[in-house]
Amino acid sequence: MTRDRWIVTVAAVVWIAGMLFGTGLIGGGVSAQGGGLFSDEATLIAPDGPAFSIWSVIYVGLAAYVIWQWLPASEGSRWTESSRIPAAVSIALNGVWLFVVQADLVLVSVIVILGIALSLGWLVHNVSEHPRESLTTDIVIGLTFGFYLGWVSVATCANVASYLVGIGVPADTATAEWITVGVLVMIVALVAVLLYRAVHRSLRFGIAASAVWGASWIAVGRFTGDTRSDIVAYAAVATALLIALLAIMMFLRREGRPTGTEAF
Template sequence: MTATAARPTSPLSTADQTRRFAVVGAEIFCVVGTLFGIGVLGTRVEESSGGALAATATLVAPAGPAFSIWTPIYLGLLGYAVWQLAPANAVRERVRSTGWLAAASMVLNALWLLVTQQGWIWVSVVVIVALALTLGLLVLRLTREAPRSTWERVLLDGTFGLYLGWVAVATCANVTAALVDSGVDLGATGNQVAAVVVVAVAAGLGVVLARRLGGRWAVAAAMAWGLAWIAVGRLGDEPRSPATGIAAVVAALVVLAAAQRWHRTQDLGGR
């Protein structure tokens, strides 16, 4: 069997140059939005929108420590913005096919933070759904070709995998927050049943993502993280809901099991 010849690398084009600097611009905008979201330039997320997005606002809001996942995501986005500037990286097909989506995700993230500053909770739902779809398409495109280096695996696959997994859970929480803020109240029992259904939807979404994306551990880990902190919040903080907490634990395990199943299937299929 003869070795397959390496694909020739195409030269850096004007489109590549435009895209890589657009990513840097989007990253700067993302940092500005983040400064608003953490309260440096504006109001902290948990205090904006009338407290609708606080960790104790709804039955499916993750407990406060869950949001520490943004630290590796933001560091990864910064590292990616710098990494993709190198001409050798900018001409990679994986970068070319995902660069504009990466930039869009950064802009949408900042936009979400700025929208919540204004208290526009339903607009924030539209923005986060757009963000989730953008990240889903981005990670799907990453599955077409394996990373060539550890840095690429960390900065592309790892960062955007965590980003997608967290946003998937956050979308469910955001929709719930908008409904509660709009006055939807099904009563003590009804609210808990609805919360369990939302958690089940999140688990189902995790299974779909595992199947479509080949059981990516970064995606599953971020989803399981978010679901686990929903469980912590409902079992140890107000508003208490043991049913929701237990459902969130089960959902986290389901997401991880799905990733294991399809990751293993992908490995076997590649032999």
Template structure:
């Protein structure tokens, strides 16, 4: 970015474009809702990795956070963590993804969401490399983009599953088994996010949310797949345990350090 004003305007325009894309994605301006677009390939009952419909309420939180981030950019004068460029890219890619779905190009949407995931991963790396300037930045920036990354990590799998179904792929005749393998990979990614940097919360939380709703979908809706529901629930639990362990570990270290200091002090007094 060439200057604060250009950066702020770029973020604001990108956010407005993302909101326009979202309006189209919910059926405004003649668009079809996402679960009805592209022949319903992204509906809650379309594939073994599709989350139940209620899962998508997380977008309301993400969009509120992105709006807060846009306002925060007008307050932040330096962008010391260098997150504006990938943030802008994520907003534009979000709008592009919605437009590709509206056009029925589910295969192309996989490319777009993969790029979005890569951009959010870069952004997450920058956020974990440099501590936030305060509690507000931690909530508005780290929290928002953590949720964004966590959700897109799960949504990418569902998007790929939808594209494969649209291409006539049947999961080698064992779609449940293939879905379980994918969920295992998602669990590994979630554990990685949970232990990355300074104990991130939002990214693992969003992944747990998405996985939990996959479990609900496969337990209560078609395609009915109890094994996949269990696998999704286990993946969510594994990520939750990894995040909890990461939060407890520094505290244990701190307690051990305090104990060692107290012991050393007591010994020194006895020597005297």
């Protein structure tokens, strides 16, 4: 366990270093990189600017997790033990993503964010194998990594779109609009699978809340921003509503694999 704790801590150092670049304290910040490909107006699926404030919530949760997993109170927590390595991978890759964006390596950023999504899926699988433990683990692990995964599910699609625009795929055609609608449908399907696999309500709530947040801000960006599209905007509204409905249905379900417990 001590080895795994140090792995999480080293991952946090990589993450913090990348965050200094991503926030603009060092360098120009994410939105200024890649010739503006990461701005909220670069693609039809880019969420409007305020959407990215969710990173503050996720980062606070990740910091709490790094501290929590060192505390004596985490001893014997199967959630904590089973989450450390996938959590470390997702935390470190967040920092790496911020570094490669600063280097204008847009294709590499797609690969890295896919790695983040896979590591978070791994974490959800591990945690879902164990019964609910406490309100603390619900918040520090369930909600934190649920928020992280739900947001990354939306952000991955936006990242791929940024790469495609960067290599010359038009972002303002009717074809691009309908492709974006198709991607939004895929987000609904992906979130549905994640909600089913995440048997704990804290995970489900986090995943759904951040995905709804992202889809809602995509709608705002397409209704009001410079990159306008009524088709995409209404599809994003429908996406947010469908995910919310799925979340309510899943939230009311009892846990699956772990029996004899009740999720948050």
